[in-house]
Amino acid sequence: MISISHSIGEDDLYIPLLTTVITATDRGLVTRRIACTPYCSPTLDVLLFEIIFPLMCFNNDDQVLWDEDPHEYVRKGYDIIEDLYSSKTASMDFVTELVRKRGKGNFPKFIQFIVGIFNRYGEAPLEQKPYRQKDVALLAFGTLCDKLRQTEPYKSELENMLVQHVFPEFSSPAGHLRAKAAWAAGQYANINFSDQTSFDV
Structure with missing residues (x-):
């Protein structure tokens, strides 16, 4: 067995990389088969929030690469x-x-989870801000742009979300967060802003 591992989140948690790629991919295939939903449902929250979400996080390897070569990152x-x-x-x-x-059941739950991260980050003092969690929240926000642009009540709140939680990170002391904010903002570049002062950032 090939031993390939990487670290996740704030702690030194190591998971075999090859295994996680296969597992995440297989689970993606499972979600395409509605007949398999009863199999997934009982453990879906654990899978989504305790396994899948941490794998999306800015991890220790990302930090090393960012510090050594941000262009390569x-x-x-x-x-x-x-x-x-x-x-x-x-x-x-x-x-x-x-x-x-x-x-129907999972999208609101996941968005509530992401908004919770945004709010905790906003309330935390500068020296205690969870930069890595904000990074993955921005990643999720940008990744789900198509769904968010089409679904109420989220569609009507996109401008506020961008102004409150994305644009301020353009001046973040964490370079990787500035990069992720720029990417996330680009995912919503074609929405119509009702308040043009939103661009005064």
């Missing part, structure tokens, strides 16, 4: 070949497929 985010072996990409695909196929 950004490049990898747009590398199709890298995506084939990325547990983060597989996890994002799982979430996207889940809210598309089984969104």
